[in-house]
Amino acid sequence: DRCWTADRLARRGLQHQPRCPLCDQAPETMRHLLLECPFARQTWHEILSWLWMTTAGPSHEDSLMDWWLQARQNTPTLMRKGLASIALLTPWMI
């Protein structure tokens, strides 16, 4: 929760957008940006499909850590470094 999302800006009394700039459907929080936003969900799906990974992207019911730990268990050992990279780079790019 260190990123300057709208909810954090609001808590500090700073100017912020009322809704997510990617979907304009919900308040911008880290949870929304990484797990719930339709744009993020499509991004996860496209990246995992592109890499031929059979694991599903994180759902809005998970935390990112819960998803990563579960996905790691279900990923063959040779692909785990790739999964770790995706688990870090995808949120960064979103």
Ligand SMILES: [Zn+2]
């Ligand atoms: Zn959104």
